């Protein structure tokens with residue numbers, strides 16, 4: 001187990017290396033640059049800027065320098081927000097985005113699994129129909145539609161919850177609408193997934209054995225069905241977390257949340273090279289670590305898997 | 309085997325409603341089981357053997373299935389009329405089951421100890437520790453080496469044959485009066501099949517358990533069963549004492565089955581006999597003898613009406629128009 005863990009952690013290094021390298025060059029390939037403006041910057045100032053950010057050097061040198069900085073977790077100054085370093089922006093935004101992401105994931109898993117169980121056990125009765133319809137809506141309505149609808153009704157018309165901004169402004173109530181928006185599609189998918197998987201396990205041979213032993217239906221469900229049936233949900237946590245991280249870029253923009261999502265979008269538009277790269281690295285680390293955690297949890301839950 | 313009847317299946321009918329119509333999976337099956345008897349149920353795949361036995365402990369998945377008629381009397385109490393909690397007290401306790409595929413019949417996520425102990429605690433009211441002792445003892449009886457150690461393993465750590473031994477140990481752990489074994493060896497390697505059958509026979513004889521052994525192999529029946537029921541398209545077409553049925557099969561279908569068993573003691577120059585045609589689709593069967601299209605002795609009446617049961621000595625019964633000469637029921 002320890003050896004497996006170490007091997008997996010070490011294998012993250014080449015993964016991240018490839019991501020950093022590809023992103024570095026892809027961004028440079030995109031037309032425009034951080035100093036391209038409608039109104040041209042005077043040549044002499046441009047030269048000075050390029051020099052200050054080492055952009056007058058050959059691309060290869062810039063790349064090697066960047067790699068060295070990243071290893072020291074130093075993402076350099078932002079091109080656009082002149083008085084901030086990328087590290088400062090990430091340090092202030094990341095906790096907010098993580099709180100939003102983790103809250104949404106927990107909400108999605110808890111409510112998704114609960115609805116999945118009810119829906120499977122009441123198959124083809126009204127609770128099942130309600131759950132299935134909800135799931136269809138959740139999967140088909142995009143975040144940038146759901147968010148504004150919630151803002152409009154819950155925030156603006158009924159004034160139950162704040163329309164946007166964060167805990168620092170409105171207190172804990174501020175997290176509810178964005179987390180709801182962000183978790184909804186994942187709630188829907190997890191509900192569908194757990195429903196299907198519970199129904200499949202309910203038909204399996206070992207559940208027939210459990211019933212033939214005279215166990216009560218509640219024992220059959222809680223002790224024999226759920227563990228196996230919820231494993232696919234655990235597998236899905238990796239992709240779900242990635243999705244939530246990406247989705248949070250949209251939700252942070254819609255709800256004006258000071259996380260790392262909004263600066264990410266802005267940085268891409270501004271060709272703020274250092275900020276884009278810093279965000280890409282942070283997101284990649286979050287995703288690969290999340291996937292590693294899921295694999296390890298899975299190994300603990302499924303006795304048939306042994307890590308060597 | 310004694311004269312005491314412990315289980316009477318009377319005119320059992322279990323139908324499934326599917327998109328294409330009504331599947332009469334079991335349509336009027338009757339038989340008796342005596343204390344300590346080993347009864348074989350044979351027939352081609354799909355003839356209703358498994359459904360018959362799931363019906364006995366009232367475990368037909370519903371929908372689509374429904375037991376639409378008949379009685380299953382266990383010590384004169386109708387299992388089909390019992391409340392869910394009453395029948396749960398019978399399942400796994402008085403009547404237990406082993407299934408065909410040992411690879412999928414144990415819960416892969418729970419240790420063998422958990423699965424065995426829960427049954428014993430439930431039905432015998434032992435403490436967990438005492439139940440585990442009992443479970444280890446059963447595993448030992450079932451021929452599992454080092455049971456104290458293996459009981460704490462998960463099913464995937466056992467081979468197919470070993471898992472079936474675990475199933476046997478588990479199903480006999482509450483000392484049931486009846487063990488229903490649904491093709492317990494069909495999914496196993498040929499070399500292991502005989503061992504498993506022997507184990508079932510040995511343990512049930514020792515514990516005095518009556519057995520309903522479902523199989524599609526007449527060879528298995530010949531070696532193990534006191535009595536036998538031959539099923540065809542949801543009905544019992546012939547039943548009787550195994551030796552007598554083998555010595556003188558009466559129903560043309562039974563005759564065909566017995567002749568199509570390869571035998572080492574006859575000369576094998578002829579081609580192996582086989583029954584022509586396919587078993588019928590049991591959806592919306594008309595009220596004729598379902599075997600007549602494949603029957604060499606079919607008569608006009610066979611196409612019009614299902615034959616009455618003809619009874620003979622020693623519990624022999626045949627559903628065939630050839631025996632209208634037998635006593636009518």
Ligand SMILES: Nc1ncnc2c1ncn2[C@@H]1O[C@H](COP(=O)(O)OP(=O)(O)O)[C@@H](O)[C@H]1O
Nearest residue numbers: 324331333352353354355356357358359360372
């Ligand atoms: N859950 C079900 N739904 C629909 N039909 C079923 C179901 N279970 C069994 N049947 C039908 O009942 C008939 C008898 O099945 P079964 O008892 O399993 O046969 P076997 O003799 O091979 O054990 C088959 O025609 C099968 O298609």
Ligand SMILES: [Mg+2]
Nearest residue numbers: 357358359490
């Ligand atoms: Mg079967």
